[in-house]
Amino acid sequence: MTPDPVNPWRVEIVEHGRSGSVVYHEMGGQAAFHWELSGGNGIASLWVGAADDWSIRAPWAAGRRAEILQRVAQEVVRRRAPGCRALIEARPGFIDLR
Numbered sequence: 001m002t003p004d005p006v007n008p009w010r011v012e013i014v015e016h017g018r019s020g021s022v023v024y025h026e027m028g029g030q031a032a033f034h035w036e037l038s039g040g041n042g043i044a045s046l047w048v049g050a051a052d053d054w055s056i057r058a059p060w061a062a063g064r065r066a067e068i069l070q071r072v073a074q075e076v077v078r079r080r081a082p083g084c085r086a087l088i089e090a091r092p093g094f095i096d097l098r
């Protein structure tokens with residue numbers, strides 16, 4: 001990944017039909033999250049993993065989980081679901097787009 005002094009992180013959205021992955025990239029590492037389309041009032045859900053697992057899944061981002069999930073949520077809404085809102089359910093480890 002080429003360093004970008006203005007925006008040192010990026011979000012990649014990969015689609016595979018009705019699901020895919022969202023990959024958060026930084027100079028220190030990356031974290032991949034599964035997403036799939038929802039029904040009812042929801043548009044999509046991202047599984048980001050439980051808070052207890054964060055230090056194992058992304059040790060390079062220890063202590064920054066909330067910041068990174070907020071970035072991911074904002075970027076996914078901006079690029080794929082304008083007009084929606086993201087509900088970050090930190091304990092169970094989901095981001096729901098509604």
